[in-house]
Amino acid sequence: MFFYADNMMKFAFSEEFNDEEYEKGYSIMGVGFDSTTSYKSGARYGPKAVREASYNFEQYNLRFDTSVTTVSYDIGDVQVIPGNYQETGNMIYDTVNELLDKNLTPITIGGEHTVTYSILKSLHDNDPEAFSNMVVVHLDAHFDMRDEYLGEKYSHASVLRRVHELNPKEIIQIGIRSAEYEEYEYVKAHDNITYFSSHQLRQDPKGLFDKLKDINSPVYITVDIDVLDPAYAPSVGTPAPCGLTPMMLEDIIYALSNKDVRGLDVVEVASNEIGDVTSVNAAKVIYDFLSLQK
Numbered sequence: 001m002f003f004y005a006d007n008m009m010k011f012a013f014s015e016e017f018n019d020e021e022y023e024k025g026y027s028i029m030g031v032g033f034d035s036t037t038s039y040k041s042g043a044r045y046g047p048k049a050v051r052e053a054s055y056n057f058e059q060y061n062l063r064f065d066t067s068v069t070t071v072s073y074d075i076g077d078v079q080v081i082p083g084n085y086q087e088t089g090n091m092i093y094d095t096v097n098e099l100l101d102k103n104l105t106p107i108t109i110g111g112e113h114t115v116t117y118s119i120l121k122s123l124h125d126n127d128p129e130a131f132s133n134m135v136v137v138h139l140d141a142h143f144d145m146r147d148e149y150l151g152e153k154y155s156h157a158s159v160l161r162r163v164h165e166l167n168p169k170e171i172i173q174i175g176i177r178s179a180e181y182e183e184y185e186y187v188k189a190h191d192n193i194t195y196f197s198s199h200q201l202r203q204d205p206k207g208l209f210d211k212l213k214d215i216n217s218p219v220y221i222t223v224d225i226d227v228l229d230p231a232y233a234p235s236v237g238t239p240a241p242c243g244l245t246p247m248m249l250e251d252i253i254y255a256l257s258n259k260d261v262r263g264l265d266v267v268e269v270a271s272n273e274i275g276d277v278t279s280v281n282a283a284k285v286i287y288d289f290l291s292l293q294k
Contacts, residue, residue, distance in 0.1 A: 025071030042270030110267030
């Protein structure tokens, strides 16, 4: 649970998730799944590492002149079946269904990026009309739009392709700088996918922020922490040079903070070290987002 004691931020496990009544707010859950990783493994440790890194932050957010006061619960980690995305995905799906029934907005710590699909499938099935009007904001070094990867239809490299097949209103991809040509062709062939490369953003970020400002639909935010340059996030599954800075990521979260956000995930932290810079920057995304909620 994101809560405060002695003016220090802490994550802590709540009691076993049950049928008690919860005040409307946010629910933090970990999904330590790490089975389709193709380069650097370790995303299974992400939930633990990000929670530990959260101890580093204080209640008051100096950048935004706010304090985290919104109600949030940490329900612990979803059970995963190593090597089996289908069964793990079913558990994620069922858990998100329960959160939505309790009027809680899911905030998820991965785990590899495949976990995002099951969350969005739950949002889709619970409210198809809202989902058809949803904008998925995807921050990542990669398109993740392959039809399959290494024989897997559900992979960290194909997760946004599966999300696109759920037919959200739009997908906005931010920070892209690594791709297969088939992915580029797929993105260019669909009018409801827009991307901003990290190189575009370095030269002129205004187009992105104008785009985000114009969103008036429900939003889901998925942050693969490799959107950051490896200087700021070295412990990821597939690092790629020339990425975003933490300040740019902070600005993007700020631009989305007043939208109708239906969920947030931060994935691909592949670290098991206390104080690892990747974990700290990942925890900062959640910290900033909750700091900006009323």
